[in-house]
Amino acid sequence: MIFLYDNIAGRLSKREGLETLGAQTVWIDLINPTHEEDQHLQKELGVEIPTRAEAREIEASNRLYQEKGAYYMTAYVMFNIEQVNPGTSNVTFILAGNRVITVRYVEPKAFPFFVSRVERGEAACHSGASIMIGIIETMLHRKADLIERIQDDVDRMALELFELNGNTRHKKSNLGLYLKGTGRDADIIARAQEGAVSLERVLMYFANALRDRGEDPQVLERITAARSDVTSLSEHMKFLQGRTNFLLEATLGMINTEQNQIIKLFSVMAVMLMPPTLIASMYGMNFKHMPELEWQYGYPMAVAGMLISGIVPFFYFRSKGWL
Secondary structure, three states: OEEEEEEEOOEEEEEEOOOOOOOOEEEEEEEOOOHHHHHHHHHHHOOOOOOHHHHOOOOHHHHEEEEOOEEEEEEEEEEOOOOOOOEEEEEEEEEEOOEEEEEEOOOOOHHHHHHHHHHOOOOOOOOHHHHHHHHHHHHHHHHHHHHHHHHHHHHHHHHHHHOOOOOHHHHHHOHHHHHHHHHHHHHHHHHHHHHHHHHHHHHHHHHHHHHHHOOOHHHHHHHHHHHHHHHHHHHHHHHHHHHHHHHHHHHHHHHHHHHHHHHHHHHHHHHHHHHHHHHHHHOOOOOOOOHHHHOOOHHHHHHHHHHHHHHHHHHHHHHOOOO
């Protein structure tokens, strides 16, 4: 699917389909493009459109390069950040002349949000470079929202996990949930860090490309500000990664402690039941000559002996703090 955006009086006018490109067309957005759409654009612009497999290449030379006067930049981005498990994908920016071409196979909300910003007059759209930096800025805003959400989630779990006056039984039953939640947050942070590194590389290459082309200095200033935002977000993510690792270790430690308590309880109970078991087994032997068998008070004395031999270790272990 192809969407064409024309710059008309500082606003973006959207067109859909394989229409003729005009002089005012500054942004071409490809979403899950077909082979026919790729061929159409290649004829119109003379630039190659990378396939989905090519966009997934991890080598820097396959993500950031120049070909036939066009600059290709592929970024690893996250989308659907409102969901419990956000998705990840690659988005390719192609800077060709005064236009920017975006190739994507997902629909991050950063793109419609950027269009909304342009409609409100909060973002420029006079060139492909200004549109590209505007989309990246919106992505960074979305990434910051994701990090804030993860931080709130980590703070909540840390408060519940280390709360001394809380419901201990409820906390113990939720240790598995805390472990899964912390692991999920750690995975999201790791993917967000990978995305930040990818955006940092794209911004660096983007700035060099604009210097070579002699582009608007204001766009270069925005790129510098965006790189500062990426650095700030990366530092915050490193801090969150340390916290999630600490929570993971703490949760595992609590699970191990809980398991040790259960094993200790079973061990103490086994020791407590050893004397009564010994008495019961003695009088359960099937020998003919056992003096106590004919004793009138033998049975109640045996029961009393078993009770006393079980109660005494119980109070002893409790006084030692083992129960």
